[in-house]
Amino acid sequence: xxxxxxxxxxxLGVMGGTFDPIHHGHLVAASEVxxxxxxxxxVFVPTGNPWQKASRRVSQPEDRYLMTVIATASNPRFxxxxxxxxxxxxxxTVDTLRDLRAQHGDADMYFITGADAISTILTWQxxxxxxxxxxxxxxxxxxxxxxxxxxxxxxRGRPEDTVSVVEVPALAISSTECRERAARSRPVWYLVPDxxxxxxxxxxxxxxxxxxxxxxx
Ligand code: ATP
Ligand code: MG
Numbered sequence: 001x002x003x004x005x006x007x008x009x010x011x012l013g014v015m016g017g018t019f020d021p022i023h024h025g026h027l028v029a030a031s032e033v034x035x036x037x038x039x040x041x042x043v044f045v046p047t048g049n050p051w052q053k054a055s056r057r058v059s060q061p062e063d064r065y066l067m068t069v070i071a072t073a074s075n076p077r078f079x080x081x082x083x084x085x086x087x088x089x090x091x092x093t094v095d096t097l098r099d100l101r102a103q104h105g106d107a108d109m110y111f112i113t114g115a116d117a118i119s120t121i122l123t124w125q126x127x128x129x130x131x132x133x134x135x136x137x138x139x140x141x142x143x144x145x146x147x148x149x150x151x152x153x154x155x156r157g158r159p160e161d162t163v164s165v166v167e168v169p170a171l172a173i174s175s176t177e178c179r180e181r182a183a184r185s186r187p188v189w190y191l192v193p194d195x196x197x198x199x200x201x202x203x204x205x206x207x208x209x210x211x212x213x214x215x216x217x
Contacts, residue, residue, distance in 0.1 A: 010107035013042035014134065016084075016096055018175065019064045021200060022071045023192045025114075025173040029139045032168040033112050034077055037137065041077050042112070043100065044068050047091040048084045059205055061085035070195040092125040097133040109134035115144035118163070122150060136163045142172040182206035 015030045022044070030042045046064045058064075065085055072078035083099040084091045097109060111134040113121075118138030121127055130136070131154075140146050146165055148155075155162055178188050183206045189197055200206065 010041070010104070011037060011039045012100070012104055012107040012109050013037070013039040013137075014045060014097065014100060014109055014111045015042055016045045016047065016093060016111065016113070018058060019044070019046045019068045020059045020175050021064070021067050021178055021188075021192050021196050021205070023171075023173045023175060023178055023196075024190075025141070025171040027071060027193070028171055029112060029114065029141075029168050030078065031075070033110065033137050033139065033166060036166055037110055039077070039110060040107075041079060043079050043081045044072055045081045045084050045096055045100075048087055049090050063199075063203055063205060067192075067196050067199055070199055071193045073195075094124070094126045094129050094133070097130065101133055110137050111135070112137050112139060114139055115141040115146040118165075119147045119150050122154070131158060131162055135161050138163065138165045139168045140166070140170065142170045179206040183208055 013030060013034055015026065017026060019026065026044075030044070033039065034042050046061065046068050048061060049058070062085070065080065065082065068080045072080055081100065083103075084096055087095060087099070093111070097111065100109060111130075113136065115138060118136065121130065121136065124130065138146055138148060148163055148165060151163055173191050178191055181188050181191075182200055185207075188200065192200075
């Protein structure tokens with residue numbers, strides 16, 4: 001059994017995302033939930049092929065994975081998992097949680113999700129199973145209402161901590177805006193960690209194809 005030095009069960013946060021690119025909104029949310037829920041570790045899990053984003057081109061999994069590693073490297077409680085990018089096919093959260101459960105034994109898992117995603121849980125694949133695998137933590141996000149009303153019915157009769165809602169420092173940052181800025185050669189400094197700014201430039205991510213010369217500069 002996975003337990004902390006104090007003898008209690010380990011508490012593992014799970015921060016799923018496309019991370020195209022990872023930004024400070026993701027990092028603040030994970031850090032705040034880690035503190036409030038006394039988590040031993042937060043695992044960031046870049047998606048493979050996210051089913052919600054089938055309509056747009058998503059950067060290579062390996063680029064998104066490396067940016068996530070760069071962004072989290074300095075925090076001893078943050079780690080990055082390859083479970084989703086190494087699993088073939090479309091990514092579903094239920095598979096993410098099953099794989100992590102297999103790796104982390106009976107640690108308590110807390111799946112962290114922003115206000116835009118939490119109210120849609122009922123549309124996720126095999127959602128009934130999700131609540132058996134992890135507790136859910138919905139975090140506030142500027143521009144979105146944190147509304148768990150749609151979940152009320154199914155939460156009735158389940159433990160109180162099945163879904164929690166927490167307020168995190170408001171950072172109005174999205175990956176979409178970071179990509180659009182990078183595409184127009186506008187700065188993404190201070191929206192994403194410095195190493196990620198440099199990685200985006202080095203790999204020419206998000207630049208329109210015609211703006212990239214053959215030598216990649
Ligand atoms: P995109 O614009 O491409 O959808 P995104 O900024 O929403 O990117 P995702 O990778 O889709 O980032 O999000 C991963 C998780 O982080 C989701 O649960 C999302 O709600 C949450 N999240 C993203 N940005 C913020 C933010 N600024 N504050 C709080 N939560 C956030
Ligand atoms: Mg999103």
